[in-house]
Each structure stands twice: as structure tokens, then as C-alpha cells.
Amino acid sequence: MPYYETVFIARQDLTDGQVKELTETLSKIITDQGGKVTKTENWGLRTLAYRINKSRKGHYVLLETDTPSAAVIEMERQMRLSEDVMRSLTIRLDELSNGPSVMMKKSKHDDDKQEKEAA
Amino acid sequence: MSESDSKQAARPFFRRKKTCPFSGPGAQVIDYKDVRTLSRYVSERGKMIPSRITAVSQKKQRELARAIKRARFLALMPYVNTEIDGGRSKP
Numbered sequence: 001m002p003y004y005e006t007v008f009i010a011r012q013d014l015t016d017g018q019v020k021e022l023t024e025t026l027s028k029i030i031t032d033q034g035g036k037v038t039k040t041e042n043w044g045l046r047t048l049a050y051r052i053n054k055s056r057k058g059h060y061v062l063l064e065t066d067t068p069s070a071a072v073i074e075m076e077r078q079m080r081l082s083e084d085v086m087r088s089l090t091i092r093l094d095e096l097s098n099g100p101s102v103m104m105k106k107s108k109h110d111d112d113k114q115e116k117e118a119a
Numbered sequence: 120m121s122e123s124d125s126k127q128a129a130r131p132f133f134r135r136k137k138t139c140p141f142s143g144p145g146a147q148v149i150d151y152k153d154v155r156t157l158s159r160y161v162s163e164r165g166k167m168i169p170s171r172i173t174a175v176s177q178k179k180q181r182e183l184a185r186a187i188k189r190a191r192f193l194a195l196m197p198y199v200n201t202e203i204d205g206g207r208s209k210p
Binding site: 007009048050058060087102103 | 153
């Protein structure tokens with residue numbers, strides 16, 4: 001089954017719990033149609049590079065899936081209908097990535113640097 | 120056939136680097152999520168830098184362009200950086 005990677009931006013007003021619920025709802029669509037969600041990452045509330053729908057921040061979530069295309073189409077449709085998802089991008093991958101994505105690694109990097117500087 | 124044209128101003132760009140930073144064994148992968156790497160190939164204004172300056176190969180430049188456009192769509196990178204300094208320089 002093909003591999004897909006989806007990144008979506010949820011509204012700033014949502015709490016972390018609501019973002020998690022949203023992620024789970026979308027993941028459920030995938031698993032219901034026989035797919036697997038191989039990676040879920042919450043990049044947290046990030047500042048956007050420009051304003052989207054008048055908001056400057058959004059919750060970024062990354063989903064990596066191994067699923068039939070029908071499930072992805074359905075998930076995209078749901079994201080389009082949902083008021084909470086501001087923007088989403090789904091890409092097809094040739095192979096699954098190993099380990100956490102660049103975003104997560106970088107935050108650790110910065111944290112380590114800050115610790116070193118503080119010490 | 121002299122390169123140094125007296126009419127042109129001093130070339131602001133260095134001599135071309137030999138190899139593409141994304142090709143060859145163990146090279147970096149172009150990923151639209153990797154904003155730090157991508158921002159090295161984008162000017163201060165946010166415009167993409169042409170490959171004749173960065174020495175990226177044609178194929179990788181196309182991939183890079185695709186990744187930058189995706190990052191811009193996801194608001195990880197801006198389309199335009201609002202000018203901070205007073206001077207209106209092109210790149």
C-alpha cells in the first residue's frame with residue numbers, strides 16, 4: 001500500500017486535548033479503511049510565517065500513513081469540511097521515514113544548545 | 120574574453136562552488152520540513168536563490184524549489200519577508 005505523509009494546521013484556539021482528539025478522529029478514518037498510521041507527531045503551537053485566516057499561530061500535526069488511497073481521499077475530505085483544520089498538505093512518499101522528523105530533532109538540538117549555554 | 124568587465128559592478132557573488140551540496144554519497148536529503156536547510160537557499164527577502172550561485176544541480180534545484188513551495192504553503196517559510204532595513208535591495 002502506498003505511503004502518505006500529511007501535515008495539517010489546526011486553529012490556534014484549540015487546546016492540546018482537542019488537537020489530540022482531532023488527530024485521533026482523522027487517524028480513525030485511516031484505520032477504519034484498513035490503513036495504518038505509522039507516525040504521529042505534534043509539533044505544537046508554532047508561529048506561522050504569515051497570517052492564515054487572521055491567526056498568527058497554529059497547531060501543527062504530522063501524520064505518516066500506510067493506507068489505501070481511498071482512505072486518504074476521505075481524510076482529506078473531512079479535513080476540508082472541518083472548521084478546525086486551517087490548512088493541510090498530503091504528499092505521497094516512496095518509503096517511510098525512519099525515526100522522528102526533522103522538526104522534532106531540531107527542537108531537541110535547540111534545547112541542548114540552550115542547556116549548554118545556560119550551564 | 121576577459122571575465123572582468125569594467126562596465127559591470129564588482130561581482131557580489133563568489134566563485135562557483137564545485138559540487139552540488141545535495142548530490143553525491145551521504146548527501147543531505149531535501150525535505151520541505153527542514154526549514155533551516157531550506158532557508159539557506161532563499162534570500163533575505165524570501166526569494167529563491169538561483170542555482171548558478173548556489174551550485175546546486177538542475178535536478179536538485181527543481182526538488183529544492185518544490186520543497187520551498189511546499190514549506191511556503193504550510194506557512195513554515197514566508198512568501199515574502201517584509202523589509203526590515205530602509206534600503207530597497209533586489210535580492
